[in-house]
Amino acid sequence: MRLFDPHIHMTSRTTDDYEAMYAAGVRAVVEPSFWLGQPRTSPASFLDYFNALLGWEPFRAAQHGIAHHCTLALNPKEANDPRCVPVLDELPRYLVKDQVVAVGEIGYDSMTPAEDTALAAQLELAAAHELPALVHTPHRDKLAGLRRTLDVVRESALPVDHVLIDHLNETTVKEAKDSGCWLGFSVYPDTKMDEERMVAILRAYGPERVLVNSAADWGRSDPLKTRKVADLMLAEGFDEDDVDRVLWRNPVAFYGLSGRLTLDVTTTDATHEGNSILRGVPRDPGAPKDPGAPEDSDTPAGRPEASAVPGA
Ligand SMILES: [Zn+2]
Numbered sequence: 001m002r003l004f005d006p007h008i009h010m011t012s013r014t015t016d017d018y019e020a021m022y023a024a025g026v027r028a029v030v031e032p033s034f035w036l037g038q039p040r041t042s043p044a045s046f047l048d049y050f051n052a053l054l055g056w057e058p059f060r061a062a063q064h065g066i067a068h069h070c071t072l073a074l075n076p077k078e079a080n081d082p083r084c085v086p087v088l089d090e091l092p093r094y095l096v097k098d099q100v101v102a103v104g105e106i107g108y109d110s111m112t113p114a115e116d117t118a119l120a121a122q123l124e125l126a127a128a129h130e131l132p133a134l135v136h137t138p139h140r141d142k143l144a145g146l147r148r149t150l151d152v153v154r155e156s157a158l159p160v161d162h163v164l165i166d167h168l169n170e171t172t173v174k175e176a177k178d179s180g181c182w183l184g185f186s187v188y189p190d191t192k193m194d195e196e197r198m199v200a201i202l203r204a205y206g207p208e209r210v211l212v213n214s215a216a217d218w219g220r221s222d223p224l225k226t227r228k229v230a231d232l233m234l235a236e237g238f239d240e241d242d243v244d245r246v247l248w249r250n251p252v253a254f255y256g257l258s259g260r261l262t263l264d265v266t267t268t269d270a271t272h273e274g275n276s277i278l279r280g281v282p283r284d285p286g287a288p289k290d291p292g293a294p295e296d297s298d299t300p301a302g303r304p305e306a307s308a309v310p311g312a
Contacts (some may be wrong), residue, residue: 001027001243003226006251007032007134007166007186007213010068011059018064023260024193028263031057031257032105032134035077037218043087049100054099067265069255071104071134077120080110088121095129101258104134105166111138118153123156132162132257137172146172150179164211166252169193173201175186181255186215187225195225195232202233207246211254
């Protein structure tokens, strides 16, 4: 069984998780940029994070045989802090990078005017860069949030078949499906969607355009939820082709819209003084940044050779 987790925050997970995911069949992940729990106060901390998602985390995933791509954006929650909003001006030079397979997570958190502006601006960025978009729906007022999201999507230049609406449930699935967008479901350990409810939705609405993810992060979450949904699908009468469609071919088709999905992993067994994590020399924080320097100067320390990192 091959599994693709199309929404997981590996930055907040351990190597034990990577090992368990690989053993369960996970061979590819997409990591959306998100709120880190500790609010950011400037665009600079977004850029360091984006660089980690582009360089360090794919390298870490490859050590465990897992292909890693990311989606980049100003997340809905931090779109409300005017100190963070200028990161929108920095995004274009990141959206051209090979590992970026969508703009995301964008969408609504509290449905404020600042969130309206950031959502609309980033849908336009996705259209301009010919990338799909991962759009999160709010955990409160779900149906109202979905309707407002779909209104903004329809007003944008991005076609609905380039939009994945995530965190859907029984109250929002029908309208989301009717919109023509892709349908994302985040399966959590004890709140929101669980695997039984997920399988019931698949039975009612079918597997077309459906993606299932763990959305695992620093909160209570389970990076093996993709496998648990697959197992329950089989136990409940779906066949292996249905499982492969929902948990592999659908995410490959959606993120493949970027033209940048590379699923073969060059596993590296490189070590440094017996440590499985390669350690480089940290950049001198006092060194002035050359504005004319090539984009590679943004890649993190800890990658001694670009050739060790897939997609580099
Ligand atoms: Zn997320």
